[in-house]
Every structure is written in C-alpha cells, then in structure tokens.
Amino acid sequence: MTKAEIIAEIANKTGIEKVDVQETVEAFFKVIKTSMIKGDNVYVRGFGSFVVKKRAEKTARNISKNTAIIIPEHFVPSFKPAKVFIEKVKTGNKKKATA
Structure with missing residues (x-):
C-alpha cells in the first residue's frame, strides 16, 4: 500500500x-x-517504537583489494513493532504471495 x-x-x-x-x-x-x-525515540502504544540504534565501530574487508577499512560508530533508525501489533499480524488474514 x-x-x-x-x-x-x-x-x-x-x-x-x-x-x-x-x-x-x-x-x-x-x-x-x-x-x-x-x-x-518515539513510542506509539499498541503500534510500536521508532528507535535510534547505535552501531559500534567495526572493521570491514574490501575483498577485491584485500584491504581492511574501518566503519566508524554511527546511528541508524529502527522500528520495533508492539507485541499486540505482532500478534494481530500473525493471526491476520493475508493475501497469498505471488512469485
């Protein structure tokens, strides 16, 4: 939708x-x-939470050049649905997925 x-x-x-x-x-x-x-963070009761998650600094590899790069600590948006919302989706009437 x-x-x-x-x-x-x-x-x-x-x-x-x-x-x-x-x-x-x-x-x-x-x-x-x-x-x-x-x-x-933003909390909507019965729906879910829009939260800011902190990602720690990490070392990643560029496999084509065989080098290591450092990805600095950063923040990402995330959504965590409420338990009530999860249950309603699980038991809801869903359309069959088409391939």
Missing part, C-alpha cells in the same frame, strides 16, 4: 478531506524524523 492509498483510505473512513489527511500524515512523519534526528 502506498502513501497515497493510505491517505485515500483514511479520508474515506473519516470523511476528512484528502488534503487535510495528507497534511496530517506528513506532519506525523516529520515529527518522527525530527525527533529521531535529535536522538529521541
């Missing part, structure tokens, strides 16, 4: 104009991004 499809579905279910829904969804994502850039 694309963002446009999500916005259309929310607008249909709530009766709110698509433009207003789009502004709200964009604002939600902007708050999440801004908070995570500052290093804050």
Whole structure:
C-alpha cells in the first residue's frame, strides 16, 4: 500500500478531506524524523517504537583489494513493532504471495 492509498483510505473512513489527511500524515512523519534526528525515540502504544540504534565501530574487508577499512560508530533508525501489533499480524488474514 502506498502513501497515497493510505491517505485515500483514511479520508474515506473519516470523511476528512484528502488534503487535510495528507497534511496530517506528513506532519506525523516529520515529527518522527525530527525527533529521531535529535536522538529521541518515539513510542506509539499498541503500534510500536521508532528507535535510534547505535552501531559500534567495526572493521570491514574490501575483498577485491584485500584491504581492511574501518566503519566508524554511527546511528541508524529502527522500528520495533508492539507485541499486540505482532500478534494481530500473525493471526491476520493475508493475501497469498505471488512469485
């Protein structure tokens, strides 16, 4: 499902104009991004947590040149779904995957 499809579905279910829904969804994502850039985690009860994870410095290998490079410590965004959300997905009605 694309963002446009999500916005259309929310607008249909709530009766709110698509433009207003789009502004709200964009604002939600902007708050999440801004908070995570500052290093804050965002918790949405019943849905999950948007967390900033620290990756330690590590040594990697460039196998074509047979050299070692150091990847510095850095932070990455991550999403951890809530237990309730995981259970609902596990027991949900899913479409069969097509190959």
